[in-house]
Amino acid sequence: MTNLKPVDVAIIGGGWTGLAMAKELVSRTSVSVLALERGAPRTLADYAMDMDELDYAIRLRMMQNIAEETITHRHSARDSAVPVRQYGSFHPGTGVGGAGEHWTGMCFRFMPDIFTLRTHLTEKHGAAHLPADLAVQDWGVTYDQLEPHYWYAEQMMGVSGKAGNLGGKLIDGGNIFESPRSQEYPTPPLKHSYASFLFKEATRKLGYHPYPTPAANLSENFTNPDGVTRPGCVYCGHCSRFGCMIGAKSQPTNTLLPVLRKHKSFQLRTGSWVRRIVHENGRATGVQFTDANGDEFFQPAETVVLASFTLNNVRLLYLSKIGTPYDPAAGKGTLGRNLTHQVQGGARIFFDKPLNAFMGAGCVGQRISDYDGGNGLTGEDGLLRLGMLSANSNGELPIASFGALPPGTSKANWGAEWKAASLQWRDRVAQLSLAGEHMSYRQNYMDLDPSYTDKFGDPLLRFTLNWTDHEYKQQEFAYDLSAKIAPAMGAKVDPTRPSRARYNVIQYQSTHIQGGAMMGATPETSVVNPYLQHWDVPNLWVLGASSFPQNASGNPTLTALAVTYWAADAVINKYLKHPRRLA
Amino acid sequence: MKRREFLTIPASALGGTLLYTLAREPFRLQAQEGTVKVPLRFFTAGEARVIATACERIFPSDANGPGAKEAGVVIYIDRQLAGPYGADKYRYTKGPFVDSYPEHGYQGKENPRETYHQGIAKLGNNFDELPVAEQIQKLQSMEKTHFFQLLRAHTIEGMFSDPMHGGNAGLIGWQLVGFPGPRMSYKEDIDQHFGAEFRPKPASLEQIMRRPGKPWEDEKA
Incomplete structure (x- = not known):
């Protein structure tokens, strides 16, 4: 083990939250910051040659090896639990920028x-009407x-969108249900695709309030307040699972x-x-990586940011033995509690016209x-929260999409009959997608697996996670809503109802x-205080969506960044001036 | 070192297409050459014929257009198996190996190379010589196996992946489904052509970028 020269702040992870914190620290203070990233460097030039569905979208070349x-799941x-042996339900990234x-x-x-x-839920429904195993908290x-x-x-990324609530004033064409915004979006919405146009027209006709998805894919050239200029999106259809070849999608590296x-x-x-956060007497002394x-190092630091x-x-945190592991049987302890994912659902819909969905x-x-x-939910039928329903055109690629058929169209999923049907339905299938809130429950949590280990021999993280009746109700509601919208779009809904599967x-x-x-x-009741400072180790800050007590319907990145900037203010304005527990 | 094996096929089946040799040097096959010998990285010539035939049953060449044979799917699969994917370099392969719910996916110990060898043994060395109806019957009896599911997935991949991976010869798969391949911009088209087919002429990554790509299978396994 080699001892390295001490730094003021060691940051574990070179993704969105780590680099956002680093940027605040080095631009607003004089502390020295070292970010430790386990993956490789990445630059814009790396992405020019990655428009290859097989290596990137199927074999997942940008993900952690x-x-x-891996994790185990039960x-x-x-x-x-058994290990997740190949990627499936989510895709952790690696390298500078991480999943960002x-x-x-x-x-x-x-x-x-x-x-x-x-x-909120207690006030709206009464404590007695909430599921007994519900673990949501403020x-x-x-x-x-x-x-x-x-x-x-939003300014850092140049988010594209249309405000629906500016300081309490509702604006048609934006999301009138959104939280009040102080400012309009930095850039206007992205262009329509055929599917998104049809969805907008149909939902409007039905009395709903469609709005464009707020996007970190820039709709036009944009210079952010840091002076970083990036081009507008060209709709090439290679976004999710790819790095952006022109830097129009906001990524930590651009x-x-x-x-x-x-x-x-x-x-x-x-x-x-990084394999351990080293600590003694309630204080982190640095990190071991x-x-x-295969050489081992100890990096001393005054402050550690995970x-x-x-x-x-x-x-x-588990491996470093920091915090009190959650014990679901006793209902005690906090580390690992409130594991949530995101509830997906909706329905496939079938058109008799081409969608040109590769764009x-x-x-x-x-x-x-x-x-x-x-x-719009009373909660009387046990459905407390739903989410958003959307039609997305994120660029349909041929390996993943070939063979999407209405049920019953072909007996087998191979052979001449299947090929003919697949060609007939090619580019005529879309998805109405639920992004559903996933509430937390006492029985869904993370701890260390007793049998399986990583390449160093350290125990893997274990998920104990299953859907509950509430998530099935969300999926059923979203299916019925999709079935209502599909005909108004000129499409037929897949008659297969959600299956209440494990x-x-x-x-x-989703990741x-x-x-x-x-x-x-x-x-x-928590691992970190409202400033993301660890309760037991006050010179350790833990950033990212691990801090969310439950998931909202929306994807977590923007909120993970907002909470990071909130924490950065606390570190810079309060903690560094006088290191102490802030809450 | 393993004896070098070749797959001998009529050049007309592949069209004029770019292939990559074992030395990773691209060379262009010409349709008029009669037959061509494609150097194999993993399969023996006999194994390649068995797999090529099975792929052809999965994605047949028929009145609806070309299939696995014309796209060179077996060449694609051969390269995938020879590369890191075939050796499970990117799958978690530590034990214990236990059976679990289907929701946990493939939990077996065998890597794709081993799975193919087992599958070929089940199909039989003379699979390519059986009558088509018997070939179909045999595959139907194997539909639930991990091997068949891999083979089916790989056949679709070989039909529709960029030709640098060895399949989709002459962009035949992309032409079949009207996929234009990677393109630099649809900025002027995304909000046009509503309800009407927009089918730009397909081009490969190399044609678009004017330099060869670096397929993952060429990484040392």
Whole structure:
């Protein structure tokens, strides 16, 4: 083990939250910052040759090498877990920029009631009407406190969209159900695709309020407040699972890294796999990491920021023995609690016209929030929260899409009959997609697996996770809503209703995994305080969606950034001036 | 070192198409050459014939257009198996290996290379010489196996992946489904052509970028 020269702040992870914190620190203070990223460097030039569905969208070339580390999964504490041996339900990224390089770019603000969900649901429905196993809780921070930080993140990325609520004034064409915004979006919405146009017209006719998906895919050339200029999207259809070849999709490497590179007080060390946060007497002393050659290092630091993906944040806290592991039987402990994913659903719909669906971008699409959060729901049938329904055109690629057929069209899924039917239905199938809120439950959590290990021999993270009756109700509601919208779009809905199936690790759902190191008002109910400072180790800050006590309907990245900027203000304005526990 | 094996096929089946040799040097096959010998990286010539035939049953060449044979799907599969994917370099392969729910996916120990060898043994060395009806029957009896599911997925991949991976010869798969391939911009087209087919002429990544790509299978396994 080699001891390295101390730094002021060591950041674990070179993705969105780690680099966002680094940029605030080096541009606003004089501290030295070292970011440790276990993957490789990435630059715009890397992405010019990646428009290849096979290597990037099917073989998932940008993801963490699952051979080195994965998670295990079981549906309940009564089962034994097995490893997720190949990627399926989510895609953790690696390399500089992390999953922020291959993400889709959807940029939602959460609705205000998410931040006080326990209080809100209790007031609306009464404690007796909530599921007994419901574990949702208030965040300890409110939407109003986060609003300026949302705006700061949106400007950094140049988010494209249309405001529907500017300071309380509702605006037609935007999302009138959204949280009040202080400013219009930095750039106007992306263009329509045929499918998104049809969805907009249909939902309007039905009395809903469609709006364009807020997008980190720039709709036009944009220079952000840091002076970083990027071009508008060209709708090439290679977004999710790809890095953007022209930098139109906001990624850490094309927004934050160009600024960070100008600061001598910032260093980025790639190929550095942090394996432990070292601490004694309630204080982190630094981090221990292994480099690409297998050599081990100790990096001393005054302050440690844990800013990797949810999975690794939680696992590293477990491996470092920081915090109190959650015990679901006793209902005690906090580390690993409140694991959430995102509820997917909707329906496939079939057209008799071509959609030219190969054109698109991650966020080209229209959606409705008429049933987002608890909008339009009484809760009487047990459905407390729903989510957004959308039609997206993110660029249909031929390997993944070939063979999408109405049920019953072909007996087999191979051979002459199947080929003929697949060609007939080619480019005539779309999806109405639910992005559903996933509430947290006592029985869904993360801990360490007793049998399976990573390439170093350290235990893997174990998920205990299954859907509950509420998520099935969300999917059934979303299906019925889709069945209503499809004919108005001139399409037929797939008659297959949602199947109430168990959680599935094979099928891609979304890379939105939250919780495990949740924020909250007291050390008994949370891992970090409302400033993302660890309750037990006050010179350790834990960033990212691991801090979310439950997931909203919307994708988590923008909120993870807003909370990071909120935490950065606390670190810079309060903590560094006088290091102490801030709550 | 393994004896070098070749797949001998009529050049007309592949059209004029770019292939990559074992030395990773691209060379162009000419249709008029009669027959061509494609160097194999993983299969023996006999194994390649069995797999090529099975792929042809999965994605047949018929009145609806070309299939696995014309696209060179077996060449695609041969390269995938020879590369890191075939050796499971990107799958979690630590034990214990236990059976679980279908929701947990393939939990077996065998890597794709081993799975193919087992599958070929089940199909039989003379599979390509059986009557077509018998070939179909045999594949039907194997539909639920991991091997068949891989073979089906790989056949679709070989039909529709960029030709740098060895399949989709002459962009035949993309022409079949009207996919234009990677393109630099649809900025002027995305909000046009509503309800009408827009089918730009397909081009490969190399044609668009004017330099050869670096397929993952060429990485050392």
